[in-house]
Amino acid sequence: MAKTLIEIKRSLDENVGKRITIQANGGRKKMIERSGLLEGTYPAVFTIKLDEDQNTVERVSYSYTDILTETVKLSVCEEAKATEQV
Template structure:
């Protein structure tokens, strides 16, 4: 039940960030890390969607599950004027 609550907390924190510019770091497999910027476009019950900045003039969307954030397969960093904030906030 603890994991379900953690997933719900991640979704709630992302709900308040819709429309924000984010830096997305994802595990691309075989020691590759994909790093792209975009806008958090939408959250759904099981996944969230990021509209990526155009690399070659075309727009692309990617979706990841909240479990990807929980297991740190995907890292989201909100880019604001005052700096960057990791989602969910790291607990010290």
């Protein structure tokens, strides 16, 4: 991904509203994987609205530094577009 905090924020700004998957460091060699919608980007953090059926919390936020230090790994899900036949 990007190498500076500004580049990370800009790339996330372009993906607001898209579905993403996050792998976060849960401590003691545990990785937590969550998915949801990138809800918003702010000067120091970004927020993700998680899928309700899979998680007990509704939203999480991470800082851009978490991505820079690879504490959080983020991937944008490419949704397959359905085509309608008439």
